[in-house]
Amino acid sequence: MGTVKTAVLPATVGGLTEWPDPLLIVLVGPPGAGKSTFAALFPTPMVLNLDTFREWVSDDPHDQQATPDAVAVERAILHGRLRRGLPCLIDSTNVDAAVRRDLIDQARGYGAPVVAVAFDVPLDECLRRSRGRARQVDDEVIRLKHAQLLDSLPRLPLEGFAAVYTIPCGERIGSDAHHPGAGAT
Ligand SMILES: Nc1ncnc2c1ncn2[C@@H]1O[C@H](COP(=O)(O)OP(=O)(O)OP(=O)(O)O)[C@@H](O)[C@H]1O
Numbered sequence: 001m002g003t004v005k006t007a008v009l010p011a012t013v014g015g016l017t018e019w020p021d022p023l024l025i026v027l028v029g030p031p032g033a034g035k036s037t038f039a040a041l042f043p044t045p046m047v048l049n050l051d052t053f054r055e056w057v058s059d060d061p062h063d064q065q066a067t068p069d070a071v072a073v074e075r076a077i078l079h080g081r082l083r084r085g086l087p088c089l090i091d092s093t094n095v096d097a098a099v100r101r102d103l104i105d106q107a108r109g110y111g112a113p114v115v116a117v118a119f120d121v122p123l124d125e126c127l128r129r130s131r132g133r134a135r136q137v138d139d140e141v142i143r144l145k146h147a148q149l150l151d152s153l154p155r156l157p158l159e160g161f162a163a164v165y166t167i168p169c170g171e172r173i174g175s176d177a178h179h180p181g182a183g184a185t
């Protein structure tokens with residue numbers, strides 16, 4: 001039994017009551033899909049987010065030139081935690097099959113099952129959610145990543161994940177899930 005328990009899981013993935021350690025959770029979705037909102041349900045140390053690591057190494061979470069250093073930080077934490085039998089959650093878009101393949105390969109080295117959580121949110125809703133927050137992502141980037149998501153959805157069950165869960169659009173997740181008026185429309 002690990003640190004990820006039903007208490008922190010939304011109903012959509014409530015079937016995951018007995019997750020083994022170590023475990024790697026890979027979120028899959030374009031910007032604005034709600035990945036980080038979902039990730040916030042999990043214990044902070046297990047959530048790996050490249051924006052955070054870019055900021056740590058460069059003071060700017062969106063400095064793309066800092067990405068190689070940020071990836072190195074992510075890798076170090078990923079390996080350190082999996083080696084200790086601790087769970088990790090990758091809070092990145094992961095809409096590229098090669099990126100997912102690499103994550104699965106790395107987890108396999110520690111005997112860690114890898115679970116995909118895909119955010120099946122329509123493009124218009126991703127654009128709307130993205131525009132509604134302080135950090136703006138270029139619409140074209142969202143369009144591109146969303147197209148990659150649509151390509152990815154049917155492939156995920158064939159890629160070697162121990163389980164694939166889909167968060168449908170409109171699913172109420174996060175700490176404000178019970179707040180009237182909060183969430184998707
Ligand atoms: N289920 C939901 N219903 C309605 N709004 C949501 C939902 N989930 C997240 N949001 C809102 O959508 C916006 C984008 O969410 P979030 O930042 O979690 O996306 P993200 O997938 O992490 O994007 P990025 O890849 O750019 O980091 C936020 O303002 C968040 O509050």
Ligand SMILES: [Mg+2]
Pocket residue numbers: 035036037091
């Ligand atoms: Mg995010």
